[in-house]
Amino acid sequence: MIKKIRWGIVGTGRIAHHFAIGLGALENTEITAVLSRTKAAAEKFAEEFGISGKHIGSESLASDKNVDVVYIATPNPMHKDDTINCLKGGKAVLCEKPFAMNCKETMQMILCARKRGLFLMEAMWMYFFPAMAKVRQLLADGAIGEVRLVQANFCFRKEWQPQGAKLNPALGGGALLDVGVYDIAFAQMVYDKAPLRISSMAHIGKTGVDEQSSMIFGYGGGAMAVLTCAVRTETLFEAAIYGTDGYIKIPHKFLQPDRIIVKAGQKKEKEIKFKRLGNGYNYEAAEVMRCLRRGEVECPIMPLDTSIAIMKTMDRIRQQGGLVYPMEKK
Numbered sequence: 651m652i653k654k655i656r657w658g659i660v661g662t663g664r665i666a667h668h669f670a671i672g673l674g675a676l677e678n679t680e681i682t683a684v685l686s687r688t689k690a691a692a693e694k695f696a697e698e699f700g701i702s703g704k705h706i707g708s709e710s711l712a713s714d715k716n717v718d719v720v721y722i723a724t725p726n727p728m729h730k731d732d733t734i735n736c737l738k739g740g741k742a743v744l745c746e747k748p749f750a751m752n753c754k755e756t757m758q759m760i761l762c763a764r765k766r767g768l769f770l771m772e773a774m775w776m777y778f779f780p781a782m783a784k785v786r787q788l789l790a791d792g793a794i795g796e797v798r799l800v801q802a803n804f805c806f807r808k809e810w811q812p813q814g815a816k817l818n819p820a821l822g823g824g825a826l827l828d829v830g831v832y833d834i835a836f837a838q839m840v841y842d843k844a845p846l847r848i849s850s851m852a853h854i855g856k857t858g859v860d861e862q863s864s865m866i867f868g869y870g871g872g873a874m875a876v877l878t879c880a881v882r883t884e885t886l887f888e889a890a891i892y893g894t895d896g897y898i899k900i901p902h903k904f905l906q907p908d909r910i911i912v913k914a915g916q917k918k919e920k921e922i923k924f925k926r927l928g929n930g931y932n933y934e935a936a937e938v939m940r941c942l943r944r945g946e947v948e949c950p951i952m953p954l955d956t957s958i959a960i961m962k963t964m965d966r967i968r969q970q971g972g973l974v975y976p977m978e979k980k
């Protein structure tokens with residue numbers, strides 16, 4: 651019999667809704683608890699998704715015996731404490747991206763999970779789309795030869811809301827943490843290592859966060875990645891991998907791909923399409939449940955060392971751009 655996995659959700663915002671809808675596409679699972687800062691939000695979310703358990707405050711969900719795994723969907727600066735609270739309560743955790751504000755926080759979360767032998771994963775949902783699995787397979791098979799260049803752009807124009815999560819430093823705003831993390835995770839996936847060299851430029855806007863950042867990574871032997879991210883400039887969200895013997899292009903929106911374009915060797919360019927099941931968040935949730943059922947404490951597709959590598963890279967970029975958050979100045 652397949653074990654039913656019971657989820658708790660921390661935060662009742664935009665992405666918590668998407669994730670809860672994604673879970674609805676899966677079998678042998680249910681949401682048994684939701685944690686909010688307010689009774690009204692907990693009740694509304696619980697009613698929408700048919701959840702019996704409702705919690706207010708920080709620690710009650712962590713000790714809920716009806717929860718196997720907690721999905722953390724709070725603003726970036728809360729990820730570390732919310733994750734550690736749940737781990738201390740003996741829960742497995744899937745925490746939204748960026749995993750934390752910086753590498754120091756990331757290590758605290760990971761040490762807590764490893765000490766307790768508990769499952770922990772960053773919710774890098776992009777990695778779990780079937781199209782992205784196909785990209786990894788093509789690279790492993792050497793379909794495009796040796797990778798020489800990776801490109802990725804994830805830039806959107808958010809309206810001017812200085813207090814909102816995208817621009818507010820107190821909520822961990824800024825392009826790099828919000829969307830640059832996808833570009834970096836993509837390059838990390840392709841090269842399977844952190845860059846040796848980083849050359850970056852950040853435009854720090856009026857609120858004190860990067861409104862846009864550009865990055866060039868060097869991996870040795872001339873292999874590069876060229877990445878851009880923004881929260882006040884719109885581009886298509888496209889990515890490409892160029893090798894010595896062909897290329898793979900991932901059209902808009904590359905982070906949630908349903909098709910890829912492949913040119914392998916002398917063959918003609920080919921489009922490969924994938925049928926999406928659910929809203930896409932179900933793929934990462936299904937992988938978490940597979941790991942839990944098998945007693946795995948890390949996901950082989952998104953292991954904790956990958957989160958460390960991504961976060962170290964972001965720390966280096968932030969250092970170059972002079973991007974320091976208020977909670978880091980204390």
Ligand SMILES: NC(=O)c1ccc[n+]([C@@H]2O[C@H](COP(=O)([O-])OP(=O)(O)OC[C@H]3O[C@@H](n4cnc5c(N)ncnc54)[C@H](OP(=O)(O)O)[C@@H]3O)[C@@H](O)[C@H]2O)c1
Pocket residue numbers: 660661662663664665666685686687688691692723724725726728746747748773775815828
């Ligand atoms: N994977 C993806 O596709 C994706 C997309 C967007 C965002 N994200 C990530 O998911 C996280 C949440 O993003 P979101 O867009 O869902 O944000 P959001 O709509 O603002 O929701 C965040 C929720 O966190 C809770 N919260 C706790 N402390 C808070 C505080 N001090 N200020 C505001 N909210 C607080 C709130 O729920 P209560 O009121 O119930 O406490 C709020 O609704 C972020 O880390 C973000 O980077 C991921």
